[in-house]
Amino acid sequence: MNFTLDNIDGRLVGTARLEGRLDAQNSKPFQKTFLEWLEKTPLLVFDCTLLDFIDTSGLGAIVGCLRKALENKGDLKLAGLNDKVGMVFEITKAKRLFSIFASQADAASSFASELNPGTT
Amino acid sequence: MKTILAFRESEYAWVHEKFPCVHPLLLPLCNKPFIEFLIDFAILAGSSAVRILCDGGLGEVERYCEDGSRWGIDLSYASIHPDDSIHAMLGKNRKFCGEERVMIVSGFSFIRYDKRYDYKSFVSSMPPGEWSTCPGGRITLTGVPTKAVPDWLIADLSLMPLDSMTSYYQASMETLKTGESRYVLPGYGDEPECAFGRNVVISKSVEIRKPVSIGNNVQLLGNAIIGPSAIIGSNVIIDRESSVESSIVFDNTYIGEHLEIIGRIASGNRLNDPKSGASIAMEDPHLLSGIKKNRHLRSLPRKIVHACVALVIIAAFFIPFIILWPLLKLGGHWKSSPASFLAERTDETMPLAKVEVDASGAAAAIAVALSLDRYFRLFRVVTGQLALIGSTPLLAGESRPDAPAYVPAYLPGVFSYAEAEEWAATGGDATIVERFHLAHSNPLTDIGLVIKAFINRFQEKSTI
Amino acid sequence: MTITETSKIGIAILSLYGTLDALSAPELRNNRSIIDPEKTVVIDLQQVDFIDSSGIGAIVSASRQKRQPSGGIVLACMNDRVRKVFEITNAQKLFHIFDDTTAAVDFASSRQSASA
Numbered sequence: 137m138n139f140t141l142d143n144i145d146g147r148l149v150g151t152a153r154l155e156g157r158l159d160a161q162n163s164k165p166f167q168k169t170f171l172e173w174l175e176k177t178p179l180l181v182f183d184c185t186l187l188d189f190i191d192t193s194g195l196g197a198i199v200g201c202l203r204k205a206l207e208n209k210g211d212l213k214l215a216g217l218n219d220k221v222g223m224v225f226e227i228t229k230a231k232r233l234f235s236i237f238a239s240q241a242d243a244a245s246s247f248a249s250e251l252n253p254g255t256t
Numbered sequence: 257m258k259t260i261l262a263f264r265e266s267e268y269a270w271v272h273e274k275f276p277c278v279h280p281l282l283l284p285l286c287n288k289p290f291i292e293f294l295i296d297f298a299i300l301a302g303s304s305a306v307r308i309l310c311d312g313g314l315g316e317v318e319r320y321c322e323d324g325s326r327w328g329i330d331l332s333y334a335s336i337h338p339d340d341s342i343h344a345m346l347g348k349n350r351k352f353c354g355e356e357r358v359m360i361v362s363g364f365s366f367i368r369y370d371k372r373y374d375y376k377s378f379v380s381s382m383p384p385g386e387w388s389t390c391p392g393g394r395i396t397l398t399g400v401p402t403k404a405v406p407d408w409l410i411a412d413l414s415l416m417p418l419d420s421m422t423s424y425y426q427a428s429m430e431t432l433k434t435g436e437s438r439y440v441l442p443g444y445g446d447e448p449e450c451a452f453g454r455n456v457v458i459s460k461s462v463e464i465r466k467p468v469s470i471g472n473n474v475q476l477l478g479n480a481i482i483g484p485s486a487i488i489g490s491n492v493i494i495d496r497e498s499s500v501e502s503s504i505v506f507d508n509t510y511i512g513e514h515l516e517i518i519g520r521i522a523s524g525n526r527l528n529d530p531k532s533g534a535s536i537a538m539e540d541p542h543l544l545s546g547i548k549k550n551r552h553l554r555s556l557p558r559k560i561v562h563a564c565v566a567l568v569i570i571a572a573f574f575i576p577f578i579i580l581w582p583l584l585k586l587g588g589h590w591k592s593s594p595a596s597f598l599a600e601r602t603d604e605t606m607p608l609a610k611v612e613v614d615a616s617g618a619a620a621a622i623a624v625a626l627s628l629d630r631y632f633r634l635f636r637v638v639t640g641q642l643a644l645i646g647s648t649p650l651l652a653g654e655s656r657p658d659a660p661a662y663v664p665a666y667l668p669g670v671f672s673y674a675e676a677e678e679w680a681a682t683g684g685d686a687t688i689v690e691r692f693h694l695a696h697s698n699p700l701t702d703i704g705l706v707i708k709a710f711i712n713r714f715q716e717k718s719t720i
Numbered sequence: 721m722t723i724t725e726t727s728k729i730g731i732a733i734l735s736l737y738g739t740l741d742a743l744s745a746p747e748l749r750n751n752r753s754i755i756d757p758e759k760t761v762v763i764d765l766q767q768v769d770f771i772d773s774s775g776i777g778a779i780v781s782a783s784r785q786k787r788q789p790s791g792g793i794v795l796a797c798m799n800d801r802v803r804k805v806f807e808i809t810n811a812q813k814l815f816h817i818f819d820d821t822t823a824a825v826d827f828a829s830s831r832q833s834a835s836a
Contacts, residue, residue, distance in 0.1 A: 159540075191540035192512075220536050223527055224543065227515045315807050333803070334819060335812040348816065350823035351797075677773060685780060688809040692773040695808045 137166075139173055145248045148177040151240055155186040158194030166194075170201045178210020179247050183240040185216035190224055202233060211235070215243040257379065258305045258353060259298035260360045261291070262345055264338050265312035267364035267392060267419070274421055274535060275506065275523050277546075279316040280364065281308075283424070284506070286431040286487055287453070287471050288442050290418075291317060294361060295327055296440055297369050301359055302376035305330040307352050309345060311338045342396055357399035365393030366427045369413045370438045377403060378411035390415035425521060425530035428504055432467050432487055443469060453490060471507065491547055508547040515543065561699035562644040565706060566637035566670070577631050580623045589614040590623075597649040599641070600667055605652040606641055608633065625714045633670040643669040645676070645706045647690045667694055675709040721747060721768075731828045733821060735764040740775030748775075754782045759792075760832050762824045766797035776811050783814060788831070796824035 139152045150173050158166060173180060182198065190198075198212075205212040215237045217225060225231040237243040268280035275283065282289040291308070298306045306329055308314060308321075314333050324331025332352065336345055342360055346353055359379065361367070369375070381403040387395040393415045418424050435441050436448060443451025449467035453474065458464075462476045465483035471490030476482060481499035488494070488505045495513035505511065506523035521528040524546030528535045538544040584590035591612045599606045611629040613620050623629065636642040642649075646669025673693035674686035697705065721744035722737040732753035740748065753759045763779065765771075779793065786792020796818045798806065806812040818824035 189539060192542040219534055223529075223536050224538070224540075227517055227520075227527065227543065229514065229516050311813065313807060313810065315804075318804075318807075335803075335806075335815075335817050337813075337816060344827075347823050347827060348818045349820075350818070351820040677777070685777065688776060688780070688811050689773045692776070692805070692809045 137169070141176060142244055144244055147179060147247065149179045149181060149244045149247050150177045151181045151183055151244060153183045153186060157189040158187060158197065159189065159191040160193040163193045163197035167197050167200055170197075170204070174204060174208060174210075178205055178208040180205055180210065180212045181215055181240055181243040182212065183215050183243075184218070184221060185240075187218070187221055190221050192228075195224065195228060195230055199230060199233065211247070213237060213243040213246065215240045257302045257357045257359065258307070259301065259303040260307050260309060260345060260349065260353075260358060260362075261294050261298070262309040262336065262342075262360060262362040263311075263364055264336075265310070266338060270420055271424075274526075274528060277506070277508070277524060279313075281310075281314075281317045282320055283418075284487075284489060285366065285424075285428050286435055286441055287451075287469050287489060288439075289320065290366070291321065293439060294367065295321070295324070295329070295331070296371070297367050297375070298359070298361075299327060299329060300369065300371060300373075300375045301379045303329065303359065305332070305352070307332045307334060307349060309334050309336045309349070311336050311340075346398065353398075355399075357397065357402065359387075360396045360398070361393075362396070363390075363393030363415075364418050365390055366416045366418055367395070367413055368416060368430075368438070371440060372437070373411040374406070375411050375413075377406045381406040388413055388415050390417050392417045392419060421521065421528060421530045421533055421535075425504065428487055429485055429502070432469055432485060441469070443471075465501075477513075493547070510541075510545045510547055512543045512545075558643075558699045558702070559640055561702065563638050563640070565703055566634045566644050570631075570634050570638075573626060573628065573631060576622070576626055577628050580619050580628060581631075583619050584613065584623060587617075587619075589617065589620045596652040597668060598652050598666070600643075606636075608636070608649060627671075627710060627713050630670050637670060643667050645669045645671045645673060645702050645709060646694065648672040648674065648686065671706055671709040671713075673697070673705060673709075675712055676705040677708075723747065723751060725751075725753065728825050729829050730760075730832070731825050732759055732761045733764060733825065734761060735767065737767040739770040740768055740778065741770065741772045742774035745774045745778035748778045749781065755785060757785055757787050757792075760786075760794070760828045761792065762794045762796055762821060762828055764796045764821050765802050766799060768799070768802050771802050771805050773809065776805065776809055780811060780814060794818065794824045794828045796821045 137152055137155055139150060142149050142151065152173060202212045213235045216239060217236060235246065237246065263281065271280035271283055281291045285293065295306055306324065308317065318333055321331055334349060336348060340348070342362065345360065346358070357380070379397065381401050382397055383401060384397050384399060387397055395415070416423065416427055418427060431439065441451060443453050445451045447466070450464065451469045453470055453472035455472055456470055456474045458476045459478045461479045463481045465481065468483040468486045470488045471492065473491050474488055475493045477494065478496045480494045480496065482488065482494065483501060485502040486500045488500065489507035489509070491508045492505050494500060494511045497513055498511055498515040500511065500517045502519045503517045504521045509522050509524055511517060511522060519531070521530055522544055525538045525544050526535055527538060527544055581590065591614070592609045594607055595610045596605045597608045609632060613624050613629050633642060637644050646667035649668040672686070673690045677689045693705065721739055724735045724737070726733045734751065734753065736748070748754060753761050783793040793815065795815045797820070798817060816827065818827065
């Protein structure tokens with residue numbers, strides 16, 4: 137998993153590329169790593185293009201990440217869900233909690249469009 | 257009057273692919289097997305005997321429908337070739353047809369009929385020829401009409417091809433919504449559009465929104481929302497807080513808690529989108545999973561017998577193996593490469609080593625004659641992954657017509673039943689023998705066949 | 721097993737009686753009409769009360785002897801017991817199967833004249 141920071145119209149947006157599987161095996165360390173990312177910026181994107189599989193504990197971890205991001209006055213957006221992962225989000229109703237985008241670029245730039253005087 | 261129902265495997269191949277757990281002719285429409293709708297219609301049209309023709313296997317259909325006495329008719333089965341015309345079908349069933357009027361319903365299509373019409377007098381006054389058609393399906397009549405004018409002038413019907421998951425979904429939903437007055441549907445219920453099977457346990461807080469059809473042995477747990485337009489099969493559990501709407505849930509499926517199934521077909525751990533045709537296997541058993549049935553192929557006594565005999569063989573050949581194996585391995589005559597084979601359970605694979613012994617030299621010849629190339633596989637019998645004798649293990653990843661999803665029985669073994677028979681050498685003949693024995697053998701005959709297979713291999717290899 | 725052989729418009733009709741298994745299969749395999757690659761044979765299975773995989777094997781290998789695999793051997797009057805064994809082994813796909821011997825002979829002769 138690699139993590140990059142981009143400057144979008146003066147604000148730092150962090151993008152994590154999730155890869156392979158997110159399940160009971162690795163969801164705990166994943167949540168720990170997420171806290172490190174959160175220290176850098178509360179505006180985050182998970183690029184799921186390379187995420188093949190997610191189970192209920194992985195899903196729980198991502199929802200947990202969203203909650204922490206919101207607590208820090210930020211947001212967590214998702215991008216590039218494949219059919220399999222998308223179907224899991226859909227039937228578990230988790231889809232409604234997230235803003236989901238087709239690509240990482242769309243997700244990152246959406247933070248910029250939310251930037252208008254008055255909200256920050 | 258008599259009815260012939262004729263099907264070709266190619267027409268329903270998509271069902272094999274999407275719903276391998278059910279024979280296509282038993283595909284449930286609103287919890288009633290497809291073939292039963294056609295049998296009902298044949299009876300409405302006045303048939304005393306029905307014959308089901310197919311170019312594929314009918315074993316499961318026959319086990320389900322039996323001889324038709326349940327419906328008060330005479331039901332029989334016969335085989336046809338994929339390219340047989342209606343004329344050829346009539347020829348192959350000349351004795352069955354006799355001198356009577358025959359209605360031939362061919363194709364994997366759904367007949368929209370209405371049980372309130374009098375098809376009997378209508379059919380007996382129709383001229384011979386085609387009655388109704390749709391792409392891939394038709395109803396034809398032979399013989400002279402026995403009545404000049406029908407008692408009823410209208411007896412409407414139409415055909416709807418079942419050629420994909422999309423049309424199957426449409427037919428199911430249509431049957432659920434309008435079916436009760438038109439067809440005979442299973443289930444009990446005081447209210448219209450709400451049918452329940454036997455032993456359905458519904459927690460207090462469950463909400464049922466009509467129309468719904470629910471099978472037997474179903475558990476609906478707290479706060480689940482069922483419907484509108486939900487078809488739930490038998491042996492299904494819908495866990496807490498989940499909702500099922502405009503969807504079909506097949507038999508033996510578990511739907512986890514807090515889920516939302518809308519516009520989907522769930523079958524075991526597979527979730528299908530009837531609109532796009534996309535089908536996805538869920539790996540997480542908390543979400544969706546199949547509820548397993550015991551399979552008689554691998555009953556416990558058989559497993560124990562196989563494991564015990566395997567242990568005896570392991571012990572008996574330990575000394576020759578421990579001498580010959582290092583010898584051959586060092587000499588480069590023993591080549592082993594890992595490969596993935598299909599396991600007994602559908603959708604699962606297992607790694608097995610492919611061993612090739614270069615049979616030049618005395619040591620190699622003895623090793624092959626004693627079947628030492630299969631020695632490592634014997635341990636898999638002890639752990640229960642392989643049978644001692646069964647089918648030849650199939651390589652995973654090859655798409656082939658005899659893949660386990662399509663055949664009635666597949667049980668990978670160290671030895672194969674084909675090796676126990678002399679006449680079957682290769683290919684199709686071997687599968688014929690394997691299927692015969694998978695259906696007919698028991699643990700004791702298995703031991704005899706293992707010995708036969710062993711001797712056959714011994715003779716074959718020692719004569720080369 | 722007993723085999724009764726009759727002939728109709730050049731087609732041999734073999735009616736089998738009794739058990740077709742490993743013991744009796746050679747008898748069918750060595751029948752003169754079966755061996756003849758040019759001869760079309762209708763096998764009437766009405767009176768077969770038991771058949772096993774060797775029996776099926778004998779019929780399958782008989783059809784392999786013929787010049788035209790599916791026209792050479794035509795099966796007729798399978799009873800339920802025999803049909804179920806064919807079904808389990810999927811061997812029914814290899815043959816044209818009729819429920820009436822006369823219809824089988826008609827089919828066999830039309831095929832023979834079409835290929836001649």
